[in-house]
Amino acid sequence: MMLQDGATQLLCLTASSGVPLFTRGASKQLPFSVIGSLNGVHMFGGGQGVVLTCSETQGGGKVVWRLFQDSVILIAVSGGGDGGVGSSKEEEARLQRLLENVWGCMVLVLGLDELVNVRNVERLKRELRSCFSLIDELLEDKQEGILGNLTHCADSLVPPNPALFQEAVDGFAQAAESEFGCLVVHGRIATATEKWWRLAPQEVVLLSALIRSHSASGSASCDYPIFLPHGSPTVAHRLLRFQLLPGADVCVLCGPTPSLHGAETGLVGRFWSPLVETLRECLAVGERCLPGSVSVRPDVLALLLINRETRRAVSCVRTSNYHYDDPLLSRARCWELLKLFYIFSTSRYFTQEEPLCVSTEEKAQRSNTEDFPLGFSHQPQQCYLVTEECKSYGLQTPQHQLFLLILPSVPTFALRTLATQTLSDIVAATGF
Amino acid sequence: MATANPRHCAEKSISSRHTDEEAAQSDEGSDCGSTASSFSSSDSSDDLEPEWLDDIQKNGELFYLELSEGEEEAALAQQVNQGVSTNHVRFSEKEAEIITEQNKKQRCGSRAKGEPTLKKLARILRRKRRPSQRRGGKDGCKDSSSPPASILKNQQGQRQGVTVQQQQLKEVCVYLNPKRLGGSSTPLCDGGGLLEALLGVVHRPAWSRGQEDPAVLTREERLTVHGLIPNSPAIKCGQILIGDALVAVDDVDVTSENIERVLSCIPGPTQVRLTLETVAPLDRVSAGDTSLIRRTKASPPVSQLVRLLWGEDTAELQMSISHIPHIVMYLSLKLDSTSPQEEEEVLYQYPVSGASSQLKGVRGIFITLCDMLENVTGGRIISSSLLLGKHLVHVGYWKESNNLLVIGLPAERVPLLYLQTVVGDVVRTLKVMYGSLDSAFCKADHAPRLDHFFCLFFQQLIQPSRLREDSSSAPPPDISGTLFLDGLPAVRWLTLPPEIKMEVDTVLSDFESSDFGEMSEDFFGLRRLYIILGSCLFYKSYLIANHLPKEDLLDVCLYCQHYCLLPLASEQRVGQLVIWREVFPQQRANGATPGYSQPEGRHFLLIVGLRHFMQCVLLEAGGCASPALGSPGPDCVYIDQVKATLLQLEVLEPGIEERLNAPPAPCLSCADWFLPAATARDRLDSLASSSPVFSKLAGAVKASSSGYRARTLFGEKSWRASPQRSLSDSGSEGQMDAGSGSSSSAAPGLSPHSTPDSARKLGGRRDSLGSGGSDGSGGSGGLFKIPRMKHPNPFYLGTLKKTLTERETEEMYNTMKLTSGAENTLFHYVLMETVQGIFIAPTHREVAQLSGSIHPQLIRNFHHCCLSIRAAFQQSLPARSRRAADRPQGGGWGLGPVKEHGVLFQCKPENWTDQKKPAPTMTYWVIGRMLLEPVPQEFYVCFHDSVPEVPVEMAFRLSFGLAL
Secondary structure, rough: OOOOOOEEEEEEEOOOOOEEEEEEOOOOOOOOHHHEEEHHHHHHHHOOOEEEEEEEHHHHHHHEEEOOOOOEEEEEOOOOOOOOOOOOHHHHHHHHHHHHHHHHHHHHHHOHHHOOOOOOOOHHHHHHHHHHHHHHHHHHHHOOOHHHHHHHOOEEEEOOHHHHHHHHHHHHHOOOOEEEEEEEEEEEEEEEEEHHHOOOHHHHHHHHHHHHHHOOOOOEEEEEEEOOOOOEEEEEEEEEEEEOOOOOOEEEEEOOOOOOHHHHHHHHHHHHHHHHHHHHHHHHHHHHEEEEEEEEOOEEEEEEEOOOOOOEEEEOOOOOOOOOHHHHHHHHHHHHHHHHHHHHHHHHOOOOOOOOOOOHHHHHHHHHHOOOOOHOOOEEEEEEEEEEEOOEEEOOOOOEEEEEHHHHHOOOOHHHHHHHHHHHHHHHHHOO | OOOOHHHHHHHHHHHHHHHHHHHHHHOOOOOOOHHHHHHHHHHOOOOOOOOHHHHHHOOOOOEEEEOOOOHHHHHHHHHHOOOOOOOOEEEOHHHHHHHHHHHHHHHHHHHOOOOOOHHHHHHHHHHHHHHHHHHHHHHHOOOOOOOOOOOOOOOHHHHHHOOOOEEEEEEEEEEEEEEHOOOOOHHHHOOOOOOOOHHHHEOOOOOHHHOOOHOOOOOOOEEOOOEEEOOOOHHOOOOOOOOOOOEEEEEOOOOOOOHHHHHOOOOOEEEEEEEEEEOOOOOHHHHHHHHHHHHHHHOOOHHHHHHOOOOOOHHHHHHHOOOOOOOOEEOOOOOOOOOOOOOOEEEEEEEEOHHHHHHHHHHHHHHHHHHHHHHHHOEEEEEEEEEEEEEEEEEEEEEEOOOOEEEEEOOOOOHHHHHHHHHHHEEEEEEEHHHOHHHHHHHHHHHHHHHHHHHHHHHHHHHHHHHOOOOOOOOOOOOHHHHHHHHOOOEEEEOOHHHHHHHHHHHHHHHHHHOOOOHHHHHHOOOOOOOEEEEEEEEOOEEEEEOOOHHHHHHHHHHHHOHHHHHHHHOOOOEEEEEEEEEOOOOHHHHOOOOOOOOOOEEEEEEEEEOOOOEEEEEEOOOOOOOOOOOOOOOOOHHHEEEHHHHHHHHHHHHHHHHOOOOOOOOOOOOHHHOHHHHHHHHHHHHHHHHHHHHHHHHHHHHHHOOOOOOOOOOHHHHHHHHHHHHOOOOOOOOOOOOOOOOOOOOOOOOOOOOOOOOOOOOOOOOOOOHHHHOOOOOOOOOOOOOOOOOOOOOOOOOOHHHHHOOOOOHOOOOOOOOOOOOOOEEEEEEEEEOOEEEEOHHHHHHHHHHHOOHHHHHHHHHHHHHHHHHHHHHHHHHHHHHOOOOOOOOOOOOEEEEEEEEEEEOOOOOOOOOOOOOOOOOEEEEEEEEOOOOOEEEEEEEEEOOOOOOOHHHHHHHHHOOO
C-alpha cells in the first residue's frame, strides 16, 4: 500500500503530454509509474470517448480525475482507510471540491493564459510553486472553523455592530478607488462591500483563503497580483491587504492605483483608527462567529448556518463544560463531524444550486456527481442522523441551510423543534 | 425407492398412483377424481411422460414454464363482469349438437382407450380446480366464468354461403400448447387432426359434409370454422367465430391441405397469431353487439417476461436498449501471449452490440485500475464512474482469483450507493448456480445460458416496464423500489393467521420428512436418491413458510428473483412451473460452521409452481443419500410429491386470499388524503365523466373489506359515490364514509352488511398542512380497519361525540394502528428481520387499495430514500465491527455507526393551476432505524409529520405483531 490511511495526494499533469507538473500532499510521493498509469487510463479513455471521473476501492479509497480546459489534469488520490459514513460518496464530493479549488487557486495565482497555453513546461513548473502554500492549505484543510472550501460559501462572522463596519469598509474601498473591499476577522469575513459579495462564491472563498495565508505570515501589509478565476481569469488585479490588529485585516481589490504605501499611510489610519475599540470587540467574538446577543441552546455542539442567497455561512463549535472532557468529541472531531454531515446531507438530499458563474461544463459535472438527489420525486426538507457520538440535524428552507450537531442526550423527537428554534433565533437576532 | 435403472418404470407408477390418490382425496364432488383413478388403475403403458420431459437439457437442468389455461379466460371474465350481459348467443342447434357429440365422443374414446398419461391426469386435476368451467365445457356452450361467446354469429350469412357482405380480416392471438395435446386421444379419424386437437377449431371438409354446395368441392379448401371445441384455445379466446375462415397462422397461409403440417411445426407452448377472414360486416356488429368489440382487445398477448423466460425474443428486447450503455465482461488478468485468439482476455461479454462495444473498447482501463489501485490504496477496486457522452455509467468490479468481472450500468438506473449490492447479488446468484465465477464463465457451453441470464438482468434493471405486459396503464415502475427490496438480504414475508400457518407448516414438514409411502427406504431396500434439506413456500410472490436455513433461503430467493419467478406467480400466469438444477448453496460451499463439517454432497434445487403457489425444495445427494453421478435430471417422484403437496395446500388458498384481502394491519393511510380537499376535488371533477380513477376507487373499496374513507372525495361526491358502490357490490363490508366534519351522510342506502366506520375525525389532529387543512371540510382522512364480523356497529349516529367514543371502542377492539394520536398517519413501512432473512411490507394489494395520484409517488420516494438510508447503515457496519479494535483518532473515522436516519420530505400536488393560492403542501418523514437488540432488525417507515413519532415504539409494535 503506497498511500497511508486518510492521506490525500494531489497530482497535476499536463493533459497533452502527461508531464507531471507537481504533486502535493502525503508524506510519501507515489511512484512515477503509478502517476503515469493513473494519467494514462484517463487519457486513453478520453481517446475512446469515455471520460473517467472516479474510482473507489474497498475501505474508502478514492481516485478522482478532472480535466481542466483541456490543458491540465488534476488527480486526487485518497487513501481512505476507515469506514463509516463519509467514506465513499462523501469522500468523492470532497475530492471533487478539492480539485475545483486547486484549479481555481492555480488560475488565481497564475492566470488562465499561463495554464492553457503552455509554452514552456519547465517555466510553468517553477511558477506553480507560488501556489503551493495555498494548495497545501486547501489540501490539509486543517484550519478549524473554515468550511468555505467545502461549502463554497464565504465563512463569515457577524460583528456586534455591523453598520459601523459597513460604513467604514464602503468608505475605505471608495477611497482606494475600488468597489471591492472587505474586513476579515479571524479569517472570516466580517463585512464587505456589496460588490465583494457579487464575486463568484468560489472566488470569495479562495480570496479568503489567500488573505488568511498572508495574514498568518504576520506581515503588516501586502500587495499581491491576482486573477479572478471566473470574473477576470486573464486580467490581473491587485489585492491590497492591511493588518489593522492581529487577526483583523482589511483588503481591497483594485487596479494600478493607489500604491500600497500610499493607501497604507493615507487611508488606513483615516478610516480605521476610530474603530479600533469596535474592532477589539469584534475580535472578542472570536470563533463563535455570532455576537453574544445570540443565545444558542447549550445542547448544540456545533452549528453551520448558510444563507443560500448571499452565499455566506457562519459556523461554530461550542466549548461548554457539558462535553469538554469527553475525549470522543474534541473540538477537532466536532468540526470533522460537521463537515462530514454537511457533505452527507448535501450529496444525498439538499441539492446545491450555485446560480452564479458556474460554467456549463461544471454544471454537467455536478449533475453527474450528484445524481442521487435527482432521483427524489419529492423535495427533501430536513434530515437527521443518530450516530453513536452525537445527533446531527440538517434543515433547508428557501433562504437558509442549517446543520447542527446536538448532544446525544437530546431525545430524537425534539431535534426538529430545537433546529427550527435555533434557526429562527439566529435569524431574528442577526438578520443573517 | 427405486435405483437408477429400473427407476423409470417403477417411479412413474408410484407417482401416478400418488397423484391420483391425492386427487381422490381432495376431490370436490366432481367426478374427475374417480375418472382419474379409473385411468390409473389400468396403467402400465410406456408413454407415461410428464410434459416437461422434452425440456430437460443435457446437463439435467430443467426450466419448464407453462402458462395457465385460465389466463385468457380470466381476462375475459373480468371484462364480462364489467357488465355486458346483453349479449345473447344464438345457436344453430345442429352445429351445437355436433360439437357436443364430438366432445362426448372424445371423452368416451379416450376413456375407452384408457390412456393414463400423466399429462392427462394433470390436465384433469387442473380442470377439477375450476369446476365451474368444466361444467360449462361439458355442454359445449356458455359457462359462468367465460363470456357468453357467440359461437355462431350471423347465421343466415353463413347459410347463404357465398353472397356474403364484406370480407374482413382479423387477427387473433391464441396460446397453444402442443405438449398438452392428448396424443392419440383426439379422434383423428374425424379429419379434425391438429386443427381440432390443438386449436379446437372444427372444420368439416366439404366431402364429408355432403349436403353442402358441391361447387366448392376442391382439394384445397378454405378452412372455414364449422365448430369450436369446448375448452379449447379457440373458444377461449372468444374471437374465433363459426363461419370465419382461417387464412394464415403466424403469417403462413394455410389451407386444408397444409394446416396439419403447419400446426405440427409448433414446437412447444407458444402464442400464435391467427389471421381469420370474417364475414361479418364489422360496423353492424359494433352497433349491435358490443361484446365483439370488447373481445377484439381481449386475449392479452403473452407478456414479454414470459417470452423472455421461454428464451424467445431476446434479440428484439436487447435491441431496444442497445443505445443505453451497459455491459458485463469477464476479463482475464493473466496475459498469455501464446494464445492465438484475438481478444483472449475477454472470457465472456454481453451484450456485444450497441453502446456496450464502446465500454468494451476501454476494458484496458478496468484491468489497469484493478491491478494498480489495490497497491495504491490497499483495497480492491469496487467501482468506477465513466461518462459516455451524456450517459454516466457506473462500473462495478468483482475480482476472483485471476479474473475480473466488470458490470457497467447506467447511473440513472443504479445509483452508485447501491451498485455494490447489485453486483454482489449477481455474483452470488452466479455462484449459487454454477459454483464459482470461473466455472460459470469459462465453460464455452455456458455462454448461451449466461446470455439469457444477463439479458434478464439488464432488462429488469433498464426497462422493467417492457417486461410487464400491462405497462401502458400501470404507473412507471418503481426502480428504486425494486433495487431496494431486491437488495435486502431478505425475502418478502406474508404473515398468516396461526391456524393456516400451522397447517402450511405441517404439510411442508410432512413433505420434508420424505416419508411418502413407497418412497421410504425400506420399501425398496435402497438408499434414497436425495435428502430434502428443506423447502420454502411462496404464495403470489410472498414467502409464507420457510424451512430452510437463512443463507440457503437467500440463495434460493436470489435465483427466484433473478428469473422473476415471484412476480410471475403473483400475476396468475403459471399453469405449471418445474425447475430443476444443481445449485451450490453458498453457506454450505464455504463450510462456515467451525467444528462441524457439512457432509460432502451435491445439492439440487427443485422449484415447482402451480398457479399461485410455488415451492422451492433444496435436495442433497451424497451425504446420507446416495451420491449423484453425472448430471442427474429431475426426478419425477420428487416433482410429483411437491405437486401433491401444492395441491394439498390449495385447500388453504381461500384462507390465504382472505388474509391478502384483509385490511392492512397495521393500517395505512393514503398520501392523497392529506392534501387539502380542493386538489382532489378538482381532479375528481375532471375525471368524473371519464372516471377510470373513480371506478378504480370504487373497485378498491369493493375489493377491500376495510372501511375506508377518503374524506377529500366527499362533500359533493358522496352521493355520487355511494350508488355506484352499492351497484357494484351489495355485500361489501367496505364503506366510504362521507364524514366531513360532523356531517354523517353515508349511512343511508348502503348494504345492511356494511359496517359504518367510526370516522376518524380530523378536529383533533395537530396539523401542519400549511394552508388548507384546518377547516372541517378540508383536510384529510385516515384509513383504518375494523375487524369485520367482530365489530358490527349499528349505532352509528354520526355525531362527533359519538364518533369519538366509537374510536375508543374500536381501539379496544384492537385496531392495529402504528402511530399514535388522533389519526393514523402511517403511509408505508418495511421491516427486515436480519436473523430470519425476511422482511414484511404492506402487500401489493394493500398498496393498490390506496390508489391515489400522490401515493405511488410517495412510495417511490420512500424506496429511493431507503436506498440512501440503508447505504448509510451498510457503510457503518464495518466500522461497527471494528469498534473493539483501536478507533483511529482524528481523520478518516467518518460519521461513525449510524443508528437512525430520517429525512423529511415535502410534496405538492402536480399541475397546480390555481395562481391565486400557493399550492398546498404535505410533509412526511421517511425514517430508517437499525436495531441490534434484541434481534437485529432494520425498520423503515414513512409517515405524515403531523405527529412526532417515536419510531422505536412503532418498530416494537410492528415486530410484536409479526407472528412468526
